[in-house]
Amino acid sequence: MPFPLDREKTQKLTEELENVIAAHLGWFKQFSRLVACGVGIEEFQACDDAYLKSPFGQWYYRDSPHPLTGHPPFQDMAEIQQALHAHAREVVDGLRAGRRPSVEQHDACVDLALKLNNKLRHLQLDVIGDLLTTDPLTGCYSRRGMINRLQAEQERAQRIERPCSLCLIDFDHFKRINDQYGHPAGDTVLKQGMRFVGGVLRKYDMVFRYGGEEFLLCLPATPADDAAQVIERIRSGLEKMPIMLPGRHRLHVTASFGIAEVADGQPVEDSIARADTALLTAKHNGRNRVEIWRGD
Numbered sequence: 001m002p003f004p005l006d007r008e009k010t011q012k013l014t015e016e017l018e019n020v021i022a023a024h025l026g027w028f029k030q031f032s033r034l035v036a037c038g039v040g041i042e043e044f045q046a047c048d049d050a051y052l053k054s055p056f057g058q059w060y061y062r063d064s065p066h067p068l069t070g071h072p073p074f075q076d077m078a079e080i081q082q083a084l085h086a087h088a089r090e091v092v093d094g095l096r097a098g099r100r101p102s103v104e105q106h107d108a109c110v111d112l113a114l115k116l117n118n119k120l121r122h123l124q125l126d127v128i129g130d131l132l133t134t135d136p137l138t139g140c141y142s143r144r145g146m147i148n149r150l151q152a153e154q155e156r157a158q159r160i161e162r163p164c165s166l167c168l169i170d171f172d173h174f175k176r177i178n179d180q181y182g183h184p185a186g187d188t189v190l191k192q193g194m195r196f197v198g199g200v201l202r203k204y205d206m207v208f209r210y211g212g213e214e215f216l217l218c219l220p221a222t223p224a225d226d227a228a229q230v231i232e233r234i235r236s237g238l239e240k241m242p243i244m245l246p247g248r249h250r251l252h253v254t255a256s257f258g259i260a261e262v263a264d265g266q267p268v269e270d271s272i273a274r275a276d277t278a279l280l281t282a283k284h285n286g287r288n289r290v291e292i293w294r295g296d
């Protein structure tokens with residue numbers, strides 16, 4: 001899905017991460033108490049699969065799917081946590097045999113425990129960042145952070161030598177929908193319409209709420225002509241899709257679309273302006289159309 005997680009899931013995940021951080025620090029406190037004061041050596045889990053049984057491990061390796069799987073910082077944590085438990089085991093085995101840990105062993109444990117804590121905090125900040133850059137009505141990315149994300153895609157397009165396309169979507173005669181059915185009905189159209197759009201796109205495409213009833217799609221590694229095929233599927237799907245309004249009303253809506261490739265070495269705002277010019281052409285040519293910017 002080219003949207004961030006929905007707000008409820010994001011909020012839940014932020015709390016979950018807070019609990020995991022607290023639990024991980026609790027584990028580390030227990031470990032350092034054992035090293036410094038010799039308390040709790042017998043009960044401390046230092047077997048091969050202790051990393052699975054630790055509070056972090058129970059969260060990380062749980063059976064139900066994680067919304068963060070596939071997020072590189074999430075994946076990095078497995079290696080750090082397993083290394084931490086391997087070092088902790090060496091220390092505890094040594095203590096059980098009456099040996100004090102070496103400075104290197106002690107420092108490795110502290111460094112890895114702190115590294116894991118930092119990773120968890122960064123992950124939590126990413127998740128909170130997503131919450132701040134999500135439009136509460138549609139679940140699309142909001143405009144906050146949009147230019148940075150587009151600039152990152154512009155750089156990637158240059159690196160992989162595959163152009164990235166932008167597409168501005170504007171619902172047709174949206175004012176009439178509000179006037180005729182009321183503002184909440186207009187909100188329902190935006191919500192259902194954009195859920196449909198998100199379902200057609202690939203997971204690495206992005207959808208931003210650009211203005212009131214205007215949305216910006218970013219399609220990485222997609223030349224404008226290829227983008228036009230995808231967008232045409234969205235246009236024709238949207239036109240056919242009944243929007244269900246409260247009170248069993250069904251409504252059909254259309255939208256107009258303007259496509260432009262992201263130009264190398266120019267501000268991304270210029271490429272958005274080109275997509276906007278193409279969108280205006282689509283409106284002028286009768287609406288419910290897809291137009292590509294072909295030059296001034």
Ligand SMILES: Nc1nc2c(ncn2[C@@H]2O[C@H](COP(=O)(O)OP(=O)(O)OP(=O)(O)O)[C@@H](O)[C@H]2O)c(=O)[nH]1
Binds near residue numbers: 175183
């Ligand atoms: N329900 C609802 N309406 C919104 C929202 N944001 C903007 N609008 C309305 O969208 C309408 C946009 O109207 P116009 O810009 O005149 O365009 P239009 O009626 O869609 O006409 P064309 O774009 O020319 O086809 C305005 O009436 C805004 O108040 C929103 O979040 N919810």
